[in-house]
Each structure stands twice: as structure tokens, then as C-alpha cells.
Amino acid sequence: MFKRIAWIGLLAVGGLTAHGFSLIGPYASWQVHDLGYALNGDLGGPMNIGEEFRRNTPVMYYAADANFYTFFGSNGVWSVDQAFAILNNLSPVSSYSADLSEFPLEVRRPNYRAAALNLMDIKSTVLGLMMEQMGLADPIRYTWTLHDRYTSTSPNQYLVVKRNFEIVPTLLDQLQYSSFVNEQYYTYRIHDYSPATPPNDAPLSEAREFGVDVPEYMMGFTPVAALRSLASGSFYTGLTRDDVAGLRYLLRSGNVNWEDNPPNSLVYVTNNAPSALQMIVTSNLTLLSAQSLTNDDAGLLAIYPGIVIVPGSTAASLSNVVSTNLTAYYTNYPMDPVGTPPHMLYVTNYDTNVIFVYRRQFANVVTNSYATKSWVTVIETNIYFPPLAPVGYFTTNSTRVTMQTNQFTGDFYILTNACGLQILSNALTKVTGITNTLVVTNMVTSNMLSGTFLLSRTYITWFTNHYLADFPVLCVTNEPGLRRGVEKITFVKTAYDSLLGKFYQPQTNSFTMTTVTNSTNWVQTFQRVVTTPDFLFTAQDMLPGPSADLIWNESARNIVFNATNQLNGMNGPGTIDPITVITFNRSGPVYYNYAPANMNERTSIRLSIWASFDDSTNAPVIYPNGTSIASVESQMLMQVTSTTLPPARAHISYTTQLTGSGGSGSPYTWSLAPDSAALPSGLSLSSGGVLSGSPATSGIYSFFVKMSDRGGGFTVWQVTLTVLP
Numbered sequence: 155m156f157k158r159i160a161w162i163g164l165l166a167v168g169g170l171t172a173h174g175f176s177l178i179g180p181y182a183s184w185q186v187h188d189l190g191y192a193l194n195g196d197l198g199g200p201m202n203i204g205e206e207f208r209r210n211t212p213v214m215y216y217a218a219d220a221n222f223y224t225f226f227g228s229n230g231v232w233s234v235d236q237a238f239a240i241l242n243n244l245s246p247v248s249s250y251s252a253d254l255s256e257f258p259l260e261v262r263r264p265n266y267r268a269a270a271l272n273l274m275d276i277k278s279t280v281l282g283l284m285m286e287q288m289g290l291a292d293p294i295r296y297t298w299t300l301h302d303r304y305t306s307t308s309p310n311q312y313l314v315v316k317r318n319f320e321i322v323p324t325l326l327d328q329l330q331y332s333s334f335v336n337e338q339y340y341t342y343r344i345h346d347y348s349p350a351t352p353p354n355d356a357p358l359s360e361a362r363e364f365g366v367d368v369p370e371y372m373m374g375f376t377p378v379a380a381l382r383s384l385a386s387g388s389f390y391t392g393l394t395r396d397d398v399a400g401l402r403y404l405l406r407s408g409n410v411n412w413e414d415n416p417p418n419s420l421v422y423v424t425n426n427a428p429s430a431l432q433m434i435v436t437s438n439l440t441l442l443s444a445q446s447l448t449n450d451d452a453g454l455l456a457i458y459p460g461i462v463i464v465p466g467s468t469a470a471s472l473s474n475v476v477s478t479n480l481t482a483y484y485t486n487y488p489m490d491p492v493g494t495p496p497h498m499l500y501v502t503n504y505d506t507n508v509i510f511v512y513r514r515q516f517a518n519v520v521t522n523s524y525a526t527k528s529w530v531t532v533i534e535t536n537i538y539f540p541p542l543a544p545v546g547y548f549t550t551n552s553t554r555v556t557m558q559t560n561q562f563t564g565d566f567y568i569l570t571n572a573c574g575l576q577i578l579s580n581a582l583t584k585v586t587g588i589t590n591t592l593v594v595t596n597m598v599t600s601n602m603l604s605g606t607f608l609l610s611r612t613y614i615t616w617f618t619n620h621y622l623a624d625f626p627v628l629c630v631t632n633e634p635g636l637r638r639g640v641e642k643i644t645f646v647k648t649a650y651d652s653l654l655g656k657f658y659q660p661q662t663n664s665f666t667m668t669t670v671t672n673s674t675n676w677v678q679t680f681q682r683v684v685t686t687p688d689f690l691f692t693a694q695d696m697l698p699g700p701s702a703d704l705i706w707n708e709s710a711r712n713i714v715f716n717a718t719n720q721l722n723g724m725n726g727p728g729t730i731d732p733i734t735v736i737t738f739n740r741s742g743p744v745y746y747n748y749a750p751a752n753m754n755e756r757t758s759i760r761l762s763i764w765a766s767f768d769d770s771t772n773a774p775v776i777y778p779n780g781t782s783i784a785s786v787e788s789q790m791l792m793q794v795t796s797t798t799l800p801p802a803r804a805h806i807s808y809t810t811q812l813t814g815s816g817g818s819g820s821p822y823t824w825s826l827a828p829d830s831a832a833l834p835s836g837l838s839l840s841s842g843g844v845l846s847g848s849p850a851t852s853g854i855y856s857f858f859v860k861m862s863d864r865g866g867g868f869t870v871w872q873v874t875l876t877v878l879p
Contacts, residue, residue, distance in 0.1 A: 173332065173336060173337065173395060174293050174320060175379065175397070176292060176295075176296045176318050177317075177319075177403075178201065178290060179717075179726050180198055180725065180728075185199035188303065189299075189303055189360070195707050197286065199291075205725045205727055206403070206404055206409075206411075206727050207289050207717075207726055208409075210413055211419075211682070211688070212640045212642070213644050213665060213854070214645055215687045215689070216648070216689035216690070218234060218650070219650055221740070225738075226778070228870075230276055230779075233275075233277040234276065234277070234280050235858060235872065237280035237284065238647070239856075241281075242644055242856040243831050244393075244398070247398070248406050248641060250402065254402070257393065257394060258392070258395065259336045260394065262389070264388055265387050266387065267773070268765060271765075272387070273387060273774055275384075276738070277389065277766065278378075278390040279709060280691075282380075283381065285378050285379040285393075285400075287713060290400040290401070294380045297318040297332070297335060297340045298314055298340070298341070298342035299315060299317055300314060301313045301315045303358070310346060312344055316333070318332050320334075321396060335377060335396055336375035336376070338365055341366055343364060345359065346358070377397045378394060378397045379397055389768060405639040405642065407641055409638070410637065412636050412637075412727075413728075414634050415631065415632045415634075416680060417732050418683060418732075419681060420681050421630050421633050421680050422573055423627065423628045424625050432623075432626065433621060433623055433624070436522045436565035436566060437565060440528065442458070443562065445457055449512065450510070458568065460518075460568045461516060461568055463515070464514070464515040467515035468512060468513070469513045470511070471511050472510060473511040474506055475508075476505070477507060479502070519566055521565075521566050522566055522620060525564055527562070528563035529556055529559070529616055530556070530615050531556045531613070531614040532555050532556075532614075533554050533612040535550060535612075536551040537610070563616075572629065574627040575625070575626060577623075578623045578624055579623050580623075581623045584618070585617070585618045586616070586618070586619065587615070588616075589612055589613070589614050591611070635669040637669050642854070644854045646872060647797070660684060662683050663684065666679050687733070689733075690734070691736050693739070696737065696741065697739070708738070708762065709736065709737065710737045711736045712734060714731040716728050716731045745758040746758060746761055764777045792867060792869040794859060794871035794873065797873055801875075802877045802878070803877065804849055805848055805850070806849075807847075807848050808846065808847065809845070810845050812859060814843075814869075818864045818865035819863065821842070822843060823863075824841055825859070825862075826859060827870045833845075837849055845875075852878055854876050858871065858872050
């Protein structure tokens with residue numbers, strides 16, 4: 155009783171100290187198997203303060219391949235989606251309160267029917283594996299851990315260290331070691347198997363944690379990062395306070411590390427050397443439009459040698475064009491009084507022809523200005539030369555009208571540098587009038603009034619070009635820099651190697667990161683071309699085969715630690731790079747038998763199998779599931795094609811149409827999928843697939859939409875929208 159009262163007092167005094175998280179990275183030299191590291195299923199060891207490994211790519215892609223689809227079906231893929239939806243719903247990590255009281259201490263829930271059937275939840279497993287992939291280790295396991303073991307004396311001697319940290323740094327932004335995980339206090343007991351051989355390839359020695367005053371089987375508040383603590387029949391509803399604390403430490407902008415470019419990305423760097431200064435002069439966009447409309451690719455390239463036409467974008471069609479020829483002339487009317495000036499009349503001739511009309515896209519045309527209407531000035535001049543007047547004598551009558559037309563106007567330049575330009579200033583603006591003059595002359599005698607009459611009609615169209623001073627921008631494959639954390643990572647679902655053999659379509663993603671140079675923040679722009687999903691979910695038979703050692707895992711994964719820029723004498727920091735393949739066992743139900751007693755089905759032990767379940771009254775979905783596979787087979791012909799929407803701007807009206815293909819054809823019916831994240835505030839989705847409204851706040855938003863066809867088939871897909879400030 156005294157110990158319990160003292161423990162309550164410690165919590166009251168310690169306040170914010172009752173939490174902790176651990177970091178994962180490549181094994182240090184002392185993290186060896188005999189001391190409890192590199193055990194079956196381990197990928198790395200616990201890192202010390204300042205040795206963290208993290209993801210530094212703001213947008214990452216995940217997909218499931220055909221092996222996963224055929225065994226787990228659409229329900230299994232939806233479970234994966236639900237795990238990523240939890241991660242996508244996180245805000246930028248620095249936006250949370252200091253003590254993270256917004257998040258619960260316990261997110262485990264039981265499903266007693268699933269527990270009785272020994273079922274493992276896919277969504278929860280994926281969520282726990284992703285904590286590791288984000289850079290977090292099991293904080294319970296590494297609250298206490300062995301550093302050294304000395305065996306030259308009897309008994310053995312050990313050095314024990316902590317690798318679990320408080321969630322709130324000190325006033326000096328420094329982490330402190332912690333014995334708590336989600337307000338549960340842990341101490342340790344060293345297990346020493348030496349000199350006997352440890353069972354099941356266990357380490358020779360290990361510091362094992364156990365709860366103070368609370369039996370181990372009663373310990374709660376287990377973080378998702380401690381995935382090994384997830385028992386059959388249990389599932390996660392989200393992330394715990396300490397999980398988010400670990401992500402905040404890794405991703406917060408205040409955590410500045412020297413890092414390489416994000417994988418497979420180019421960084422745009424301005425060449426601002428004085429010798430690199432150059433000038434670019436814009437051209438007439440109206441003229442380009444007219445010439446692009448009537449010239450084939452070869453003809454247009456001859457006019458603009460540096461222009462790049464997007465391959466396959468040119469589409470030709472035939473069109474009827476009516477040519478109008480307008481002829482003006484002077485004449486007199488028979489009944490005009492003497493001295494009446496001649497009248498000007500017009501004759502219009504129409505000629506219909508068939509021409510090719512072209513539509514195409516350009517890869518390096520930058521529109522500097524654009525307007526849907528242009529101005530034209532029409533000047534009409536009547537000049538009369540009397541027959542007996544002195545040489546050079548004439549009379550003039552002139553009118554001038556400026557009007558707006560439906561012809562668009564503007565200026566552009568052709569980008570010859572593939573990485574772009576840094577425009578410094580507009581050195582000069584010139585407005586040019588392009589003149590087209592029609593002159594009509596004829597001799598007219600009108601009731602004793604004779605002489606030469608001349609009609610001049612002039613059309614002036616206006617064009618403005620600019621002289622732009624600029625520096626060229628270079629594309630650098632790797633430029634290490636002192637980079638801030640990205641605050642939030644968005645995971646985007648994408649198609650990959652489906653049942654129909656549709657291979658992965660490369661994704662191009664542009665984003666910004668902040669680099670610190672000379673104590674100044676510089677926002678750099680990156681472009682990343684993703685040719686393979688960053689996270690690929692697959693399935694295979696993972697049983698060990700004809701082996702004496704019947705040890706295996708129900709899931710396997712890899713992790714890529716990039717330690718190129720780790721500090722001298724330290725085991726980090728570094729980054730975690732793609733590609734990660736997460737494999738689920740698809741052996742089906744496995745029955746364990748051993749001689750001599752358990753050698754038949756009745757006495758065998760059925761091991762855990764994959765399922766999807768929650769705490770509702772719905773029955774668990776057990777895999778492989780026939781209904782699920784049938785659903786996949788009917789859905790694979792359907793796909794949402796508008797997975798990445800055109801960007802919107804905060805507080806500005808926005809409208810876009812979701813699109814899809816396959817199934818029994820359009821029209822499709824659209825809705826927000828069950829359990830999806832909400833739409834960005836201010837937007838709504840109609841049943842016709844129109845996303846509209848005025849988004850309230852900027853950010854990257856991901857949500858799931860359900861697209862149904864006329865025959866009742868449907869597919870669920872993730873859609874991503876970027877709302878700019």
C-alpha cells in the first residue's frame with residue numbers, strides 16, 4: 155500500500171513525465187544478438203537522442219499487388235486503406251498541444267468473437283508496421299536495454315541503459331530519458347540464460363521490462379509502435395499519445411538534420427552567378443494559337459524550332475471553314491441630286507473549304523499573360539481627289555473605333571532550360587500595334603461630281619511583350635542540406651499490377667521543403683518521379699518449408715536506412731528511404747501438431763489467421779474470403795481516374811468533376827466512402843461526382859470516394875486534393 159501511494163504521488167509531481175517513445179535505426183556496434191538485439195523479425199535497434207532516422211518526403215505512395223488482391227480481396231485492401239486514413243488524418247505535428255492531450259492513452263479494443271477464433275486484424279497490423287517505417291521502435295521493449303555484458307567474472311556483470319524518451323522536451327528543447335509509456339511505469343529484470351543455451355534462438359541475456367505494482371497481464375495503454383503487444387482478437391482505433399509524440403519529434407520543423415534529397419527527386423537550384431544573368435523576350439500568344447490551330451506538328455516546329463509538343467497529344471480533325479471576302483467600292487444612285495457625293499457599298503463573297511484543325515499540348519510553353527478578349531482599333535478613311543483641283547489637293551473624312559473581340563490575347567515564352575527560370579524583374583514592356591490595311595480605289599462620276607475616291611480601312615491589333623531578366627534554374631539530383639522536418643506526410647493510394655495486369659503508372663509529385671542556410675530559411679522546390687510505390691503490399695506463403703526450425707512470422711517487411719550523413723561518433727541521424735515491401739502470410743489456416751499427443755485435427759492447435767474486425771456487431775471478415783474476391787473480380791474493371799485533383803485555393807470558389815472508367819459505364823453515382831476522412835471544410839460532393847465549394851483552410855487532404863455503376867458494381871478509391879494558401 156505504501157508503494158502504491160508513493161507511486162500516485164510520483165505521477166502527481168511528475169505531471170508530463172509519464173510518457174515515452176523510442177526511435178529505430180541501424181544496429182549500433184554493441185547491439186548484438188546475445189544482448190537481445192537482431193532477434194527474429196527485428197529490422198533495427200533503438201537509437202539515442204539525436205540519432206533518429208526519419209522519412210523526409212511529404213507525399214508518399216502505396217499500393218497492393220495481384221498477390222495481395224487475390225488472397226485478401228477488396229476487404230483486405232480496404233483495411234490497408236483504413237490504416238493509412240488514420241495517418242492521413244493527422245495534422246502538421248507542431249499544431250498539437252505540448253502534452254498531446256488531444257490523443258488517448260489507450261487505443262486497443264477487444265473483439266471477443268475474434269479472440270475466440272484467434273484472428274489477427276489487418277488494419278491494426280499495418281498501422282503498427284507503419285509506425286516502425288516512420289522511424290519509431292517499440293518503446294516498452296527499449297525502456298530498458300542491455301548495453302554491455304562482462305562474463306570474465308562470476309557472476310556476470312551488465313550495463314543497462316534507457317532508450318525511451320519523454321514526449322515533451324525541456325525548455326532547452328532537449329529530450330530526457332523516461333521510464334514511462336502512456337503513463338505506465340516500467341522497470342526491468344535481467345534474464346541471463348548463460349551458460350545454458352537459450353530457447354528458440356533467444357539472446358544469451360536480456361533486460362525484460364515489467365510494470366511496477368501492476369501485473370504484466372494487466373498492463374494497458376500500449377502504444378501502436380509496440381506492435382508485438384497486439385494480441386489476437388484486439389485491434390487499434392487510432393494512435394496513442396506517445397505514438398504521436400514520437401512522430402512529432404521526428405517530423406517537427408524544429409528538428410533540423412543534414413540530409414540528402416528525398417529519394418528519386420530533383421531539387422531546383424537557381425544559378426545566381428553574375429555571369430548567368432540572361433534576358434528572355436516574350437512573344438505573341440494570339441499568333442501562336444492561330445498557327446497551332448492550322449499547322450501540323452512539322453509545320454509548327456518549323457515556325458518555332460525550340461517548342462516541345464507533348465508526345466501523343468496532337469489530335470487532328472476536319473472542319474468546314476467559310477472564307478469571307480469583303481469588297482468595298484464607290485458608286486452613285488441614279489436619282490441623287492446634283493453634287494451628291496458617291497456612296498460606298500460593300501460586296502461580300504463567301505467560300506467554304508475543308509481544312510485540318512489541330513489540338514495539342516506543349517511541354518515548354520510558359521504563358522506570361524492571358525486574356526479571353528482582345529482589343530482591335532478600326533480606322534476608316536475616305537479621301538476625295540477633285541478632277542480640276544491643284545496637284546496634291548484632296549479632302550479627308552476619317553473615323554476611329556476601338557472595340558473588344560472574342561479573340562484571346564497575351565504573351566508567352568518558350569522554356570529552353572528544362573528546369574525553369576528564376577524571373578528577377580521586368581526590364582521593359584513594349585506595346586506593339588499590328589496593322590492590316592485594306593485600300594479600295596475606283597473612279598466615279600456622280601451627277602456632275604467626278605474625281606478619284608479612295609477608301610482606306612485599317613485594323614490594328616495590339617500585342618504587349620516583356621523583356622524579362624532572369625537566372626537559369628538547375629535540376630540537381632542530390633544536394634545535401636540542413637533540412638527541417640516536413641511536419642506531415644500524406645500517403646496516396648495508387649494502382650499497381652492489378653488482376654488485369656495493369657502495371658504501375660509513374661507519378662510525378664512537386665513539393666517544397668525548408669533548408670536552413672546561414673541561419674536563414676530557404677524554401678526549395680523538388681520534383682519527384684515515382685516509378686514504383688513507396689510501400690507495396692503483397693502476400694506469399696511464408697511457412698518455413700521442410701525445416702527443423704518451425705519459426706516464422708505472419709508478416710515480413712524491409713526497411714532502408716540511409717546513414718550517409720550520420721555524425722562522427724554517432725549512429726545517426728539519417729533518413730528512411732523507399733522501397734518498402736510489406737508481405738503478409740497467405741498460407742491460410744495453419745494447424746500445429748506435435749508428437750505424440752497432438753497428431754490429428756481434433757488435438758491440433760490452430761494458429762492465428764488474418765481477418766478484419768472492429769467492435770461493432772458485424773461478423774469478422776476472415777481471409778481468404780470468397781465474397782471479397784468476387785467483389786474484387788467485379789471491381790477491377792472499374793477505376794477512379796481522378797485520384798489527384800486540380801489544386802484549389804483557400805477561400806476561393808472551386809469546382810471539379812470526379813472521373814472514372816469501367817463497369818457498366820457512366821453515369822456513375824458518387825459518395826464519400828464509409829469510414830473515410832471528411833471532405834475539406836467548405837467543400838461538398840454531389841451524387842454526380844462534382845466536388846465544389848470554397849475550401850476553408852490550406853493543406854493536403856485525402857479522402858475515399860465510392861463510385862457505383864448502373865449495375866450495382868462499385869469501387870472505393872483514395873482522392874487527394876491540395877488546397878493552396
